[in-house]
Amino acid sequence: MKQKLISFMRGRYGSDELNIVLLIASVIFSLLSPLLGILRGLSMVCLCYAIYRMFSKNVYKRRMENAKVVPYVSFIKAKFKNKGQAKLFMCPKCKRTLRVPRGRGKININCPCGNVLKRKS
Ligand SMILES: [Zn+2]
Known part of the structure; x- marks a missing residue:
């Protein structure tokens, strides 16, 4: 069997x-x-x-x-594991998860693929 x-x-x-x-x-x-x-x-x-x-x-x-x-x-999964210390973004180009510290205002986030995101942390 x-x-x-x-x-x-x-x-x-x-x-x-x-x-x-x-x-x-x-x-x-x-x-x-x-x-x-x-x-x-x-x-x-x-x-x-x-x-x-x-x-x-x-x-x-x-x-x-x-x-x-x-x-x-x-x-x-990263959103569930992250308990408020960092803010997570997804790169629209390569779909990679990017972690940045909270409370830094508007920042440029450099993705390893070369894409730059301007987001509020
Ligand atoms: Zn990317």
Whole structure:
């Protein structure tokens, strides 16, 4: 049985950040579905897409989809870890998370990609 499962999953993509985001969205939509009926359908779509991605054999395409989501997920993770000491910005060019100290007024933030952001810290 275990050997059959191993051979079934061989070459398949598995799980990643996008799948976790889809599963969290699915749970949130299903919890809110009593308020708005369409959310139940949206929840099922998210769940089915997560399952489809998990068993997909087109690994390259799934990695490309995941690569678009990873900068946003890491930005949100950094926002949760950051407890008010620093202000976080996302570079619109390279999607990198930039940390700057709070309370310095309007500053120029230099991203390693060469982009300069003018933001209030
Ligand atoms: Zn950048």
